[in-house]
Amino acid sequence: MLQPSVCASKGDEYMSRFWNQRTASLTPYVAGEQPLPGQKVIKLNTNENPYPPSPAIGKHIKDFDPSKLRLYPELTSRTLREAIADFYGVRPGQVFCGNGSDEVLAFSFQAFFETKEGARPIFFPDITYSFYPVYANLYAIPVEKIPLNEDFTIPVDEFCRPSGGVAISNPNAPTTLALPLADIKKILESQPDRLVLIDQAYAAFGAESCVCLLPDHPNLLVIGTLSKSHSLAGLRVGYAIASEEIIEGLQRVRDSFNSYPVDTLALELATLSVRDKNWYEENTRRIISTRETTVKRLTNIGFTVLDSRANFLFVKPDGIPAGELYKKLRAAGILVRYFDKSRIRDYLRITIGTDEEMDILITAIQTIISDKSAAESPYTVGTITKIDEVTT
């Protein structure tokens, strides 16, 4: 039998003598919990799109010739880059595709931000996508976290000071607030020799895209994903849009890591999905409409709801602490995301689901607040306690 050779323990974790120094010092990202197969839950915790992807995908899968899989994928993701370029009105050479926007973000942190001794720190908000500090730690990039204002807006002037680069999610996660183009332009102009990364994972749901700023700002790198806007979280396709020279930097890192990050099926399905603009427009309109209705209903029951430009809400409950509401919703089979972190532990992040799912959510919240037990909820799932096991 294999004996684990544990050399040191640190809280619940163990370290191995085979890990290098950096691996031992990592604090990995923790993704939202996933239900086990067969568990019926309302999943409003990882900002997935509640609707199936473009019907063009289902048709193409049925006709797909599996013998194609014996060959490596097309090396440059050409068809997908062309589709994304058409979508945004840029050149295909300005587009880079990767295995989800997480990979594209990781490549970007690795390719552009300096790790050397004495390098200026990069800036990102203290409250933002929690993968940014993880990337910075992985690549030993110095960081200065800029505190958001009291109302969770971004203090734009703070991002205009000399830096090693900037990373901003727009709209920001989990706060849902978006920066106007003029503010992004101001940041871009304040540091023409530093890369400014704008992560538009959720921009389809109401933020202004800053791709139009590219012609005048060679220091801009825009990151996008098909996970939310195209209902393709399971396919792992993300992209970057920038000047050709920045895109070449990403290609150099990719070709030093994994030549073919986008598989053949993902490439073909993603291309069709991006080309189906009608589906995209109808889908985002539908989600925005559900969001606006949900905002009204939550406001009516006294919740504070930030002005969302995303497919999720950031809300402060009334009459019950956020952590308690999170647990009670969970016991009732409704998953939302709760961050037990300074400044945001009074808030919940709630993904916009279907109208029906939001009805069930609101009813459950009202039931919980009026102090009925969660067991009486119309949507109780017996096995829900097991989901802890699959949380990493």
Place this chain on the structure above:
Amino acid sequence: MLQPSVCASKGDEYMSRFWNQRTASLTPYVAGEQPLPGQKVIKLNTNENPYPPSPAIGKHIKDFDPSKLRLYPELTSRTLREAIADFYGVRPGQVFCGNGSDEVLAFSFQAFFETKEGARPIFFPDITYSFYPVYANLYAIPVEKIPLNEDFTIPVDEFCRPSGGVAISNPNAPTTLALPLADIKKILESQPDRLVLIDQAYAAFGAESCVCLLPDHPNLLVIGTLSKSHSLAGLRVGYAIASEEIIEGLQRVRDSFNSYPVDTLALELATLSVRDKNWYEENTRRIISTRETTVKRLTNIGFTVLDSRANFLFVKPDGIPAGELYKKLRAAGILVRYFDKSRIRDYLRITIGTDEEMDILITAIQTIISDKSAAESPYTVGTITKIDEVTT
């Protein structure tokens, strides 16, 4: 219009003021060339499997419900890890899955080999998979390249000296020669506190798997891929097998980089493929049989052919320089791989295709050697000169 802001040029390449120091210093891996869509070529240059994958895959694709793609993939690739664990007779916790074995190799170099000042260099052969030096450069890992013996065998004792770790491809690429288990055991025992990475990308075609050494050697990390042995190069699925503590090291790096590297479709299709052991055995038998016939035929026309345990051959032509034969085969629509590098520039790497493809290859070689022009080859493709354009 966007103006590229080139700050320095270096031969054919340009560098950007937005790239960091390391990005500018990278020498990326160059994958084998890919024909353009519609080009009819015989592709013996990237060690792909000439046969379609398990028929279970085609069936599953047809029945796949595309609405599943709206959700993130299962976080731990559980079903696939279970299938691989069953295949090798290990526990699922000993298996890690990634986006092709290139990604798994990159994570391994990053997780286990030290980059700090004064760290002992890792060892790998001077002639081996050319991604190893690329990874080492990407992660600033000190390296000592150990020269292969004159006959391209691995000088085992040299790998038993104090090191920062070891990486060996077994069978080795492009030399096709395999180390016996006893030699791997000797290396493992010589440095019990250093990680020994054995890359078994091609082991299915005749090398002994060293997974059986795991119970006694916690410093062993075995890497595998479905690209060749399972005809799934286009799906991008690779894996690692090791002790749980080493696997946890890989998980930490993955979760600091990209939480979901294996997409939902790849996960399901790869699982079915690994479970179809009959297909696997029949397919590898068939390729080995074609290989042995091809070895005899090439030996008969005077070529030196190394003792291959892989799905490709490493051959020294007779009567024509390797580089010239490579070019003439290419002009005749047959792609093989040529490395214009010290020690191996007299050799060609030739993937084992179908029996029919090998017939065409041998006929073309005979035609070329008997000094007929390539234009008279029975398999000339007019547009072949265009493939240069897609070589990165």
